[in-house]
Amino acid sequence: MLLAVMRSMLRAPRYTFATSPTLHRATLSLLHPLSLTDQHKYRLKHRRHCSHSSSNAPNDDNDANINKENSAWKILNRLPSPECIQPPTAANAQGAMFLPEIEALYRGNQKFRDMIAATTPELLRDLAKQGQRPPFMLLDCSDSRVGEQVIFSAEPGTLFTTGNVANQFHEHDLNSKSVLQYAVSTLLVKHVVVMGHYGCGGVAAATLPQPPPATRAEDPVDNVDNAVQDWILPIRAIYGTSERKEIVEHRERRATLGNRKREIGGKEAGEQLPDLHDPAFRALVEENVKANVQRIARSTVISNHYTHSAPQPVYVHGWVYDIETGEVADLGVTVGPPGVDVPASPFPLLR
Numbered sequence: 134m135l136l137a138v139m140r141s142m143l144r145a146p147r148y149t150f151a152t153s154p155t156l157h158r159a160t161l162s163l164l165h166p167l168s169l170t171d172q173h174k175y176r177l178k179h180r181r182h183c184s185h186s187s188s189n190a191p192n193d194d195n196d197a198n199i200n201k202e203n204s205a206w207k208i209l210n211r212l213p214s215p216e217c218i219q220p221p222t223a224a225n226a227q228g229a230m231f232l233p234e235i236e237a238l239y240r241g242n243q244k245f246r247d248m249i250a251a252t253t254p255e256l257l258r259d260l261a262k263q264g265q266r267p268p269f270m271l272l273d274c275s276d277s278r279v280g281e282q283v284i285f286s287a288e289p290g291t292l293f294t295t296g297n298v299a300n301q302f303h304e305h306d307l308n309s310k311s312v313l314q315y316a317v318s319t320l321l322v323k324h325v326v327v328m329g330h331y332g333c334g335g336v337a338a339a340t341l342p343q344p345p346p347a348t349r350a351e352d353p354v355d356n357v358d359n360a361v362q363d364w365i366l367p368i369r370a371i372y373g374t375s376e377r378k379e380i381v382e383h384r385e386r387r388a389t390l391g392n393r394k395r396e397i398g399g400k401e402a403g404e405q406l407p408d409l410h411d412p413a414f415r416a417l418v419e420e421n422v423k424a425n426v427q428r429i430a431r432s433t434v435i436s437n438h439y440t441h442s443a444p445q446p447v448y449v450h451g452w453v454y455d456i457e458t459g460e461v462a463d464l465g466v467t468v469g470p471p472g473v474d475v476p477a478s479p480f481p482l483l484r
């Protein structure tokens with residue numbers, strides 16, 4: 134149920150790029166299926182690559198010479214690489230050869246490589262040789278609308294990223310802890326950023342009534358839902374205890390509605406997801422970020438770093454991303470080593 138609700142929310146038109154015309158146009162052009170002429174040119178180009186690059190590979194003429202010792206290697210070698218795609222047949226001549234979503238990623242990757250070659254041709258090779266030294270570790274949501282490197286126009290090697298549903302840091306979670314440890318102790322990042330986003334499905338789900346565990350455990354689908362429910366428990370706790378005005382009002386409204394519905398035998402109240410612009414929803418997104426900043430700042434990794442006066446100060450920041458406008462704001466909750474001033478932020482401050 135919850136997963137279905139979250140999926141439907143993620144797909145709802147009001148959460149798309151509707152208010153970002155530039156990005157919308159760019160995305161549409163990427164996703165638009167190839168014209169037949171384009172497809173023909175593409176196939177001709179890649180057929181040439183195919184015949185050139187496969188000159189050392191076996192073909193039908195020498196199949197008879199394949200011996201048992203190397204036949205497996207030869208069979209593998211004959212599998213088409215991305216550059217070596219079978220010529221079109223009557224069945225796929227109408228454009229069914231490439232799934233448009235995969236074609237879009239392929240074209241995007243080509244664009245990226247062209248851009249790197251034109252602007253910073255040594256960047257990738259240098260990073261590969263010298264290793265990464267990113268100044269930032271970024272913990273954000275897995276949401277596809279939050280493209281970390283894109284929204285900051287950041288070059289490869291800038292952001293060490295990790296993401297999950299609703300940007301959670303759990304000290305007991307091996308992934309959370311290992312990522313933070315590696316970022317701080319090995320990569321020597323200067324900044325750990327928790328970045329939430331408005332319209333977060335995981336945060337929205339935490340405002341709904343929690344399904345009863347007994348019934349949840351009976352269905353395999355609901356067992357998956359259980360995992361999500363467990364993951365967002367800390368956000369549910371914030372929703373249930375926060376003294377922030379917007380959240381208190383939302384909580385009280387929902388409780389009143391629930392009592393009324395129960396009186397008339399209706400369903401539990403609050404089953405409607407909050408609107409993207411609901412002040413309580415936005416406030417809960419922000420409070421969730423603040424709570425995770427605190428959890429990271431109090432983690433053993435950061436505590437040890439501060440206690441042992443490591444040469445490199447590490448700051449933990451809380452930011453929020455607006456999926457409608459693309460703007461990043463600073464929640465003004467940065468934590469730094471004891472006795473060290475936190476750096477000023479160029480991002481708009483939300484307090």
Ligand SMILES: [Zn+2]
Pocket residue numbers: 274275276298299300330332333334335336
């Ligand atoms: Zn999210």
